[in-house]
Amino acid sequence: MMEDTRMEWFRDAKYGMFIHWGLYAQLGGIWNGTAYPHGTEWIMRNARIPLEEYRKLQDTFNPVEFDAEEWVKSAVDYGAKYLCFTAKHHDGFAMYDSKVSDYNIMHTPFGRDVVKELAEACKKYGVVFCLYYSQMQDWEDPNGNGNDWDFDEEKKDFRYYFENKVKPQVKELLTNYGEIGIMWFDTPYDMPVDLCQELRRWVLSIQPKCIINGRIGYGIGDYRQMGDNDIPVLGYRGDWETPMTLNNTWGYSKTDENWKDPKVIMKMLIDVAGKGGNLLLNVGPDPLGKIPEGGDRVMRVMGDWMKVNGDSIYGTRRCVDFPYEIRWGGLTAKGSTLYMHVMSTRENPDEIKICNLETKAKRVYLLETGEDLPFFQSYEIARDEHRFRVVTKGRRWDSLNTVIVVELEEEPKVHSLYFHFEDLVKTEK
Numbered sequence: 001m002m003e004d005t006r007m008e009w010f011r012d013a014k015y016g017m018f019i020h021w022g023l024y025a026q027l028g029g030i031w032n033g034t035a036y037p038h039g040t041e042w043i044m045r046n047a048r049i050p051l052e053e054y055r056k057l058q059d060t061f062n063p064v065e066f067d068a069e070e071w072v073k074s075a076v077d078y079g080a081k082y083l084c085f086t087a088k089h090h091d092g093f094a095m096y097d098s099k100v101s102d103y104n105i106m107h108t109p110f111g112r113d114v115v116k117e118l119a120e121a122c123k124k125y126g127v128v129f130c131l132y133y134s135q136m137q138d139w140e141d142p143n144g145n146g147n148d149w150d151f152d153e154e155k156k157d158f159r160y161y162f163e164n165k166v167k168p169q170v171k172e173l174l175t176n177y178g179e180i181g182i183m184w185f186d187t188p189y190d191m192p193v194d195l196c197q198e199l200r201r202w203v204l205s206i207q208p209k210c211i212i213n214g215r216i217g218y219g220i221g222d223y224r225q226m227g228d229n230d231i232p233v234l235g236y237r238g239d240w241e242t243p244m245t246l247n248n249t250w251g252y253s254k255t256d257e258n259w260k261d262p263k264v265i266m267k268m269l270i271d272v273a274g275k276g277g278n279l280l281l282n283v284g285p286d287p288l289g290k291i292p293e294g295g296d297r298v299m300r301v302m303g304d305w306m307k308v309n310g311d312s313i314y315g316t317r318r319c320v321d322f323p324y325e326i327r328w329g330g331l332t333a334k335g336s337t338l339y340m341h342v343m344s345t346r347e348n349p350d351e352i353k354i355c356n357l358e359t360k361a362k363r364v365y366l367l368e369t370g371e372d373l374p375f376f377q378s379y380e381i382a383r384d385e386h387r388f389r390v391v392t393k394g395r396r397w398d399s400l401n402t403v404i405v406v407e408l409e410e411e412p413k414v415h416s417l418y419f420h421f422e423d424l425v426k427t428e429k
């Protein structure tokens, strides 16, 4: 029971904003004239940049245009209910005032604690603040995982790093910045299970309500973290989240303008929410602290839609699986309400149909205007088919997604395709 209330805000939120920002933003995926476009935040490892070279990025990090309030206000405009920020990514650099290691943002020309500023802004605007922390990989620490070009793998003492950097830094993050919604860990690889368990206990001993994501490892997180950019094909029963990039990288890229179309994101959001998960959409701000224009544009389109249609996303829960493909869009559900998300009317703009819905509908209307729509429900015995048809003739469609609300008498029940006619009537072949 206790567990349940802890997860409630996460289940209701459905849509979050991920921000990857660190020293690597200055390189934007290019090192010595060579492009490392995929995972620009991985450039230190992908280009095997010696630590002494990479470290110099500390001397030039000065994002004078960074404004925490502007980022958080954007998150609100985008419709995101939570914001997850990279406090320390694999490169080991802390984007906050850490007393544990000098390899942190206070030792740059910028010298401001962006985690603190973001925490305050999130509190002010009612956005749940969450922190990403790379617990296994740390390319600056001689005992951290991942850097095998500066440090001798044989000589590494992971437990030493865990006790002397990970635990104290996680403690700082959970002590100095108010309530943290999620501690978002990453790439646990083959981290020993006892240390993962220890880390979980550690987090909860400091902030018992903090949610821990699945990448703490071994299924001991509070929800399943799906693969990067991966949406499961079938509905998933537990709590889950898909981290998704807006272009093809997490950190800032000088070359990647391959922003996903809002239609594509919309389809994914409906798919994820319908299957009971959350979508965590990522953007990588530039070295000056600005959210790239292309990403911002896409997110705003989504946000504008959410302002009008948010009821069909926030607070929804996993929708029952319908047996047929829904080619006009998708479904989300909240108790006895179904939301039909009409994203394509190419097949038939006059009528939108769901097959195999058994439950009786009471009222059908357009979410945006509240206007009632005529509907028909039928069951044909000889075909053993339930049909639910909404008349949409002459309607104006939102180019992105028009939501039709279906109020049912009870929670939706679906008629199985595996029905035996013999149960219904004696038939002979």
Ligand code: GLC
Pocket (backbone or CB within 6 Å): 020, 039, 041, 042, 186, 187, 228, 243, 250
């Ligand atoms: C990964 C990557 C990483 C990124 C993350 C986002 O596992 O290592 O760079 O932060 O996924 O989900």
